[in-house]
Amino acid sequence: MDPLLAAAFTALAFVPWMATMGSQFGDLPQRPADAFALVLVLAQTVPLAVRTRWPAACLAVVGTSWALYQAFAYPPQFSTVTVYLAIYSVAAHQRRFRAAIAITLVAAYAVLALIVHRLGSPSDPADLAGFALMLSPLWVLGAYVRRHRADEVARRQRAEAAATAEERARIARELHDVVTHHVTAIVVQADAARMVAAPEVAGPALATIEDTGRRALSELRALLDVLEEPRSIRDLVERNAQPATLVEDADLRSLPATVQLVAYRVVQEGLTNAAKYAAGQRTAVRVSRGEDDVRVEVTNPAGTAIGGLSGGRGLSGLRDRVGALGGSVSAAPLPDGGFRLHARIPT
Structure with missing residues (x-):
């Protein structure tokens, strides 16, 4: 879309009657257009092709070209209106350093006003300051659009999280209805059979079935608890025996539920691994957030035995979980004999 916009403004810049819509600054005596004027015209329109991808760079090129065009007092040109769009684009799309860019923009404008005044502009300082005030609503409008867009993304993420939680609860109910019923039936039948069968023949086998079934029920209930209402990482660490x-x-609460769940699983695997290979020793868990990812690190203390992660398929299963979101997992021993599990999860 932006390349088409840039092409449209470039074409309109060469329509003669559109020149009257251009912006003028300083009212300096005009000089005829030359080759450099053509360069400045293109430098004010072509950068619009990247105005949403690199808004600060777009403003830097367009703003500098606009300032030079005004200082050289070339004839009015429609291309000079692009500075308005460039200012709006920074406020609406720039993700970082917006305050610094605003301060730089004000300082650059003050320098241009001083230069134009020294070149003999008949405009008094109040007129030049008034032009700057006319530009400020563009920044305010862009900031409003950016905030509205961020609120909409947050609202959509909350809706997705609610839908995910509802689906997770539905799966938990179905698991409870189907799996728990059958496992409970096995436990009951094994218990009854052990009461009537010859102890020396079937007793040990039935006892094993009963014990296995009870442990399966216990683990299934724990899984259902997580599915129905996932705890926070802090709860996981505080309630962990290690x-x-x-x-x-x-x-992480503002992130999609899938990202929160995967981060939870990484910590869970790391703590389980620590309990297995460094039982009783304090483990360090760190969760940080970058611009477009979450980083989770679980470090076991020195003396940790080197081994695969627990939890079914261990490290392979964890890599599958994180990899499904485009992230990565690394697990390796530390120089002091400890063990470090690190995951990067894109948001």
Whole structure:
């Protein structure tokens, strides 16, 4: 879309009657257009092709070209209106350093006003300041659009999280109705059979079936608890039998439920692995958030035995979970003999 916009503004810049719509600054005596004027015209329209992808760069090129065009007092040109769009684009699409860009923009405008005044502009300082005030609503409008867009993304993420939670609860209910019923029936039948069968013949086998069934029920209930209402990472660390410290540099609640769940699983696997290979020793858990990802790190203390992660398929299963979101997992021993599990989860 932006390349088409740039092409449209470039074409309109060469329509003679559109020149009257251009912006003028300083009212300096005009000079005839030349080859450099053509370069400045193109430098004010072509950068619009990247105005949403690199808004700061677009403004830098368009703004500099606009300032030079005004300082050289070339004839009015429609291309000069693109500076308005460039200012709006920074406020609406720039993700970082917006305050610094705004301060730089004001300083650059002050320098241009001083230059134009020194070149003999008949405009007094109040007129030049008034032109700057006319530009400020563009920044305010862009900031409003950016905020509205961010609120809409957050609303959509909350809706997705609610839908995911509802689906998770439905799956939990179905698991409970189907699996728990059959496992309970096995336990009951094994218990009854052990009462009537010859102890020396079937007793040990039936006891094993009963014990296995009860453990399966216990593990299934724990799984259903997680499906129905996933706990926070802090709850997981605090309730874990393995002593651990948690450093959270980010609040994950605003992220999609899938990202939260995968981060939870990484910590869960790391703590389980620590309990297996470094039982009783304090484990360090760290969760941080970058610009477009979440990083989870679980570090076991020195003396940890080297082994695969627990939890079914261990490290392979964890890599599948994280990899499904486009992330990566690394697990390796540390120089001091400890063990480090690290995952990067795109948001």
